[in-house]
Amino acid sequence: MGRRPKQPNHQLGELLYETRASRKGFARRIVERGRGIGIELRYDHTSVGRWLAGEQPTSPGPNLIAEVLTELCGRRITPSDCGMAVDRSAKSGLEFSLTLAGATASVTELWSSDVERRRFLEGTAYAVAVYPAASMRWLTLPGREHPASTTGLRRIGVSDIDALRTMTTAFRDLDNQVGGGKVRSTVVHYLHTSVAPLLRASYTEEVGRRLFAVTAELTKLAGWAAYDLEEHGLAQRYLIQALRMARAAGDTALGAEILAAMSHQATYVGRPGDAVDLARAAQIAARSAGLPALEAGCYMVEAHGHAARSDARSCANSLNAAEGAFDRDGSNRPPWLSYLDTAYMAAKAAQCFRDLGDNDRAAVLARRSLNMSDGYQRGKVFNLCLLASSLVAADPQEAVRIGTTALELAGTVESRRTYAYLRDVRARLAPYCEIPAVEEFRRQVTSARSE
Known part of the structure; x- marks a missing residue:
């Protein structure tokens, strides 16, 4: 039997007709969007012709095509709307789960897929909509969660959590000293082989909160290492799941830190408006946690977002707020906040002034x-x-x-x-x-x- 011929992609054709975009101009926009997230593509007008004839581009092509059409049409366009096949597995890790069981399943699936080097994770693009959605769920998810488990065969306690914290500290120090490229795969393997079994064990609610908190720290570290390697789509997945783990732990301070990391990345990939929104969500959590130094850091990433938008007045307001919060700092910092000192504050402010042209x-x-x-x-x-x-x-x-x-x-x-x-x-x-x-x-x- 011969191969079934491709069917013309009428949905994509109708959208291109609506936007009046030329094939050459459309391809150029997609290439520019890919370049903005560190992916070099070779699309041209002939590529668009093949898509219209029914050829399916490989990932992250469908997402980039949908994002460009969203801008051109002025409404949200999904890959399905463009007549593109959607790989459901490619959404792994991108959603902030509504339930605790769903959150555990999502984060362990992400670790497993990463360790097994699943193809859909390779070269994944930065998705513009997922951070705003995750931060909104962080802020609005109702009620306190109860991370206790009685179903596992193994019973774990505080000593198991202490061991995880020791490893987390070691990984964090190594990341700062040698860079994300030398620690990321090790951290992910540790999450998959050592942390995932603990999440499936039995534990009290108090132990569960500590378990989910340290899991959030480690998952955030894996995401930060991916960001350091400019693997932006992968970093997003880890940071979203880290935020979900922090929510399960009831750790608003750690949630603020993760939201600030998201803001940092958003500025880096050219989304300063999203960076400002994420920083403000982080400030809400930091104030709730009662950590002025953390609040100062959240104001700093907001200032950086304003500087990237060339908004000097808003940047100055955020820098002043950061300085005021930092001056109120006490001694009750968690270990993962030790980096936020006067040198860090000076560096972030310097970056703002440099970007604003005040060299x-x-x-x-x-x-x-x-x-x-x-x-x-x-x-x-x-x-x-x-x-x-x-x-x-x-x-x-x-x-x-x-x-x-x-x-x-x-x-x-x-x-x-x-x-x-x-x-x-x-x-x-x-x-x-x-x-x-x-x-x-x-x-x-x-x-x-x-x-």
Whole structure:
């Protein structure tokens, strides 16, 4: 029997007719959206013709096509609306589950799929709608949950949770020292092989709350490591599930921290409006938790979102609020908040001023940010790049000197974000190519291993 011929995709054809978009222009928009999330695509007008003839693009093509059509049509368009086949497994981890049982099933399925390197997780795109939906459920899900279990064959207690916390601390320290690329697979394997069986064990509600809290920390760390590798779609899945685990634990402080991480990523991928919304949701949770330092961090990521939107006034308001909250800080911080110190605050403020074009103020703050605690090797690379980029206009040779130090340190960590920041310094130095030191630095950044 011969192969069944493809059927023309009339749904996609009707949508393209509605938007009056040319095939060439439509393909270009999809390629640009993919590039914005770190995915290089080679679509052109002939690709669109094949889709109209019935060919199905591989993931993340259907999602990107739907996102572009959503913008062009002014209403939400799903892959199904475009006549694209939907891989249900590809939604794994993207939903903030309404039930505790559903949450446990979702997070363990994500770990399992990741360990088994399921194809649908490879190169997944950043989905623009999932973070707003998850943050809304975080804020509105009613009632206190009761994470107790009597169905497992094994009974676990506080000693099991203490062991998880010890491992979590070790993984977090390694992530800061050597980058997400060197720890992500190990963390995910540990979640799958060691944490998943505990979630299926028997435990009291008090032990359950602690179990879900440390699970949230580890899942967030796996997501942050994926973000560090610029695997943005995968990072989203982990951060959404981490937020759900924090909700199950009743840990509003940890929820605020995870929402702030989502905001951080949203700014990075060019969604500053979403970043502001996520930061404000994080502030609500931080205030509820009674942690002024955490609230300060949430104001800082909001400020960064405003700076990315070139909204200097709103940025200044958020920076002032962050400073006021930080001044109220007490001594009751959880261990995972130890990074949020004066050096961190200076770095975030410097980034805001740099993005707003105030390089002099940015440079002063960036120098302060280098007075950071030991053990944050990746963060030091970021802060050196921040200082170098702030100095380019005033002293390109000094910018090269500092950038070279950052480049040398970058070789000790596995983080694609470090090379993104180095490439930013390189781009800012482009007008000074006639200076030999500048040209040599630019050459070194271009040839540096970035993965």
